[in-house]
Amino acid sequence: MIWPPSGHHCGVVRTADSTLTGRWHRLRLRPRLALAALAGFVIAVPVTLLTLAVRSGWGPVHRIDLWVADYLHGVVGSRPALLRVLLVVQDVMHPQVFRAAVAVLVVVLFVRGARRLAWWAAITMAAGSFLGFALKLVVARARPTFDLPLDTAPGYSFPSGHALNSAVGVLVLVLALVPVVRGARARLMLWLAGAFVIVLTGFDRIALGVHYLSDVVAGWLVAGALVAATAAAFETWRRDAGRPPHDPLEGVDPDDAERVVS
Template sequence: MRSPSRPLSPPDRTPAPVPALGTGIACGSLALMLLILVAVRWSPLMSLDRTVADALHRRAVTEPGLVHVNRILTDWVWDPWTMRVLIVVAVVGLWWRGARTLAGWVAATSLLATLLQQGLKAAVGRERPRWPDPVDSAHYAAFPSGHAMTAAVSCGLLLWLLRRHGAERRVWRAALVVAWVSVIGVGLTRLYLGVHWLTDVLGGWLLGVAVVAFSIAGFARYEGRGRGRLAASSLKRQGSGPC
């Protein structure tokens, strides 16, 4: 007799672990190189930072309206706590749907990124730009930019979750645009308001992408091991069945 057909499983939309791992290694290596150059205060890089900061500050002090818009964006729309709230919502949704391992993985990635960010700030201890006529203020050390890194991590994780769950093409494209605008936009606001150096923002972006990429690669490997154990267990049960 013909054996009953089994329902087709949904296509695996999980990003391949090799590209994710490669991205993580590349961005992590660039971030480490940038960190070293910032820590030793490499003169050409420091000059570039100062040139960009001076040019943007000269413009900011003449445009109070644009400064106000940037402060709203950086303090409310793209604030790190806003980004973390989005991650909390995603984690709660995953937990409620029964994807508790994935929910814990996402939460742990976000927490690890925050700890890494704060640890590097304390270790490097870089001073922020100082102005006689500041248009905004910020506290703690400068490198890496917490706004830039948190946006990169949060948007990267949310895009990954959408991809995994097979978001429609229109939804995916819209999410991709929003994510790019948010990550790049928040970095530009920090530079325009004169509270970060260019290399702070670049470091935040690179570290954020590296953390997300390593997280994706790690979860793919975890899932692969789980599928391997299930397959081995199934074969063992079949082999021990009646002849």
């Protein structure tokens, strides 16, 4: 007797094996993303402390912080129209706005069946929010003070939560959706628009006098490190799952991203 008795059973076995393998690879994705987020935190803490030490102990950085803060305070304070615009930008670019935008993206991705990409976006954004809060408590840097403040903000100053969350949110949105944007020029415009939002948010915090320049730059650096870590974890998972390597700047998961518009 020949075993297996027919090619049909071989197909069933192969299908079952491939299904189990696919499930195993998907189960391995979430722990990898969580570990990558933790790695981003572990890296960001000493980087942040080093930045603060440099700011406190190295004269040029401290003087630049104070000079930029005083200069922009004078410029904005003498232009009421500009101040009103910046106050609107502050609300539009609030961290909750970027969290909500990523949350909508996650829901859409789950509904469309792009669950791998949804998990990456959700974990990265959540880790960014937690990271900013934790680093503020660790560093506990006071905010800038002025005799006539243009605006006030609660909590500590370093790093800027607006800068960090806007950078994480924009990078998550762009890296998730760039594969569905057709044409090199359109993709470049998407990246430039994202960069504009990030820079505008950071400038707004400094111009309103609620953050120093180093607060904003630190927020950008931490956000970049976090997104890079989770994107790298996602790429290693893709290769382990037998998917072809690709340029991360072309999107974290092009296969899943296509489902958004399909």
